[in-house]
Amino acid sequence: MNFNLTEEQQMIQAAARNFARERIAPVAADFDQSGEFPLDNIRAMGELGLMGIEVPEEYGGAGLDTIGYVLAMIEVCAADAAHGTIMSVNNSLFCNGIFKHGSEEQRERFVRAVASGAEIGAYALTEPQSGSDASNMKSRAIRSADGSHYVINARKSWITSGPYARYIVVFAMTDPEAGARGVSAFIIDTEKPGFSCGKTEPKLGIRASATCEIELADYECPADCLLGSEGEGFKIAMGVLDAGRIGIAAQAVGIAQAAYEASVVWTRERKAFGREIGRFQMIQSKIADMKSRLEAARLLTLHAAWSKQQAQASGARFTLDGSMAKLVASEAAMWIAHQAVQIHGGMGYSKELPIERYFRDAKITEIYEGTSEIQRMVIGRLETGLR
Numbered sequence: 001m002n003f004n005l006t007e008e009q010q011m012i013q014a015a016a017r018n019f020a021r022e023r024i025a026p027v028a029a030d031f032d033q034s035g036e037f038p039l040d041n042i043r044a045m046g047e048l049g050l051m052g053i054e055v056p057e058e059y060g061g062a063g064l065d066t067i068g069y070v071l072a073m074i075e076v077c078a079a080d081a082a083h084g085t086i087m088s089v090n091n092s093l094f095c096n097g098i099f100k101h102g103s104e105e106q107r108e109r110f111v112r113a114v115a116s117g118a119e120i121g122a123y124a125l126t127e128p129q130s131g132s133d134a135s136n137m138k139s140r141a142i143r144s145a146d147g148s149h150y151v152i153n154a155r156k157s158w159i160t161s162g163p164y165a166r167y168i169v170v171f172a173m174t175d176p177e178a179g180a181r182g183v184s185a186f187i188i189d190t191e192k193p194g195f196s197c198g199k200t201e202p203k204l205g206i207r208a209s210a211t212c213e214i215e216l217a218d219y220e221c222p223a224d225c226l227l228g229s230e231g232e233g234f235k236i237a238m239g240v241l242d243a244g245r246i247g248i249a250a251q252a253v254g255i256a257q258a259a260y261e262a263s264v265v266w267t268r269e270r271k272a273f274g275r276e277i278g279r280f281q282m283i284q285s286k287i288a289d290m291k292s293r294l295e296a297a298r299l300l301t302l303h304a305a306w307s308k309q310q311a312q313a314s315g316a317r318f319t320l321d322g323s324m325a326k327l328v329a330s331e332a333a334m335w336i337a338h339q340a341v342q343i344h345g346g347m348g349y350s351k352e353l354p355i356e357r358y359f360r361d362a363k364i365t366e367i368y369e370g371t372s373e374i375q376r377m378v379i380g381r382l383e384t385g386l387r
């Protein structure tokens with residue numbers, strides 16, 4: 001077992017850390033307050049290679065591995081989880097899925113634009129009536145008689161980056177009778193007629209990542225924008241989420257790390273009863289548990305990234321590792337952020353410090369890309385072989 005990072009992994013980690021400290025951390029609170037989308041930073045992150053970390057350089061990405069992606073996500077999310085959400089959707093849910101399942105033409109047209117940060121990508125699976133029960137979708141795609149295009153009617157909700165995305169991977173039923181096997185995936189261009197955005201969600205956390213409903217009304221999708229084959233969409237969606245969950249685990253580690261580090265500093269500076277609060281055993285106990293859970297989450301997340309890299313050659317699934325990493329890291333982040341608020345007392349509750357933002361941002365990691373309950377279900381089914 002070798003825990004040393006390669007030179008390339010160290011480089012992307014340092015690049016992400018520098019950008020996060022210089023460009024993201026100073027503006028994070030303002031973007032959180034206003035809910036404005038940090039478009040300039042996202043474009044600049046694209047120029048640094050942070051929007052398509054695993055995409056080969058010849059397609060506009062950084063050409064690095066999943067461990068590099070995880071390391072960069074941790075750095076960005078330690079500064080601001082909302083930037084990390086936009087980054088993770090571009091990387092995991094958009095670029096990786098199209099790179100893996102797309103045609104050469106789709107890679108050239110869609111991956112290059114999003115990986116370089118010139119355009120923003122999104123992923124639309126959830127519908128108003130189907131979140132966890134993802135295959136229970138009402139969206140429909142009907143192939144035209146001459147086979148040249150599909151007519152899509154769809155309503156999707158909770159679409160991260162929806163209002164700013166140029167391209168979105170949308171899942172719709174081409175064969176409603178076939179259930180999950182009747183789902184197909186399409187890459188849609190939001191500048192074409194038939195696409196519209198609905199209400200933007202007023203969210204508890206990750207407020208600078210714009211999240212909205214989208215609607216496709218008789219949208220004509222050219223047949224060459226079908227991703228993979230007809231009926232393959234649900235497996236594509238699930239496989240993409242396996243990778244996406246590793247990104248969310250990394251996001252959780254980043255938030256937890258920021259909350260933990262701020263807490264350590266606070267325990268050295270804040271005095272009560274005539275001494276630093278870090279001298280009290282009850283505070284030391286919290287710090288010990290926070291640090292242990294943080295590092296356990298980090299290891300599981302890096303292990304899941306390694307597991308995905310190993311699976312790339314064999315084509316094996318890494319579902320179990322992705323789900324375990326997301327489950328453990330998201331719950332660690334929520335718990336650590338909770339302790340951080342408690343350690344900071346009143347100041348943990350105030351918007352003068354970022355602690356309350358870590359607390360609000362941590363919560364989403366237990367919800368999106370599969371709730372903790374769904375991760376437990378996935379792990380339980382895989383381990384017992386029962387359902």
Ligand code: CAA
Pocket residue numbers: 089123125126131132133134135158159160180181234235236238239241242317319368369370371374378
């Ligand atoms: N990889 C490949 N194939 C998979 C798979 C995976 N990880 N998981 C399931 N499949 C395949 C199965 O093998 C099965 O194929 P066959 O029909 O050939 O046997 C098919 O998919 C159906 O699988 P299940 O019967 O297991 O499906 P299910 O209906 O019981 O659902 C589920 C499984 C795990 C609950 C799934 O619905 C799920 O993950 N739900 C959560 C959805 C989710 O995470 N949504 C997040 C939305 S994205 C988001 O949050 C966006 C954002 O913007 C950040």
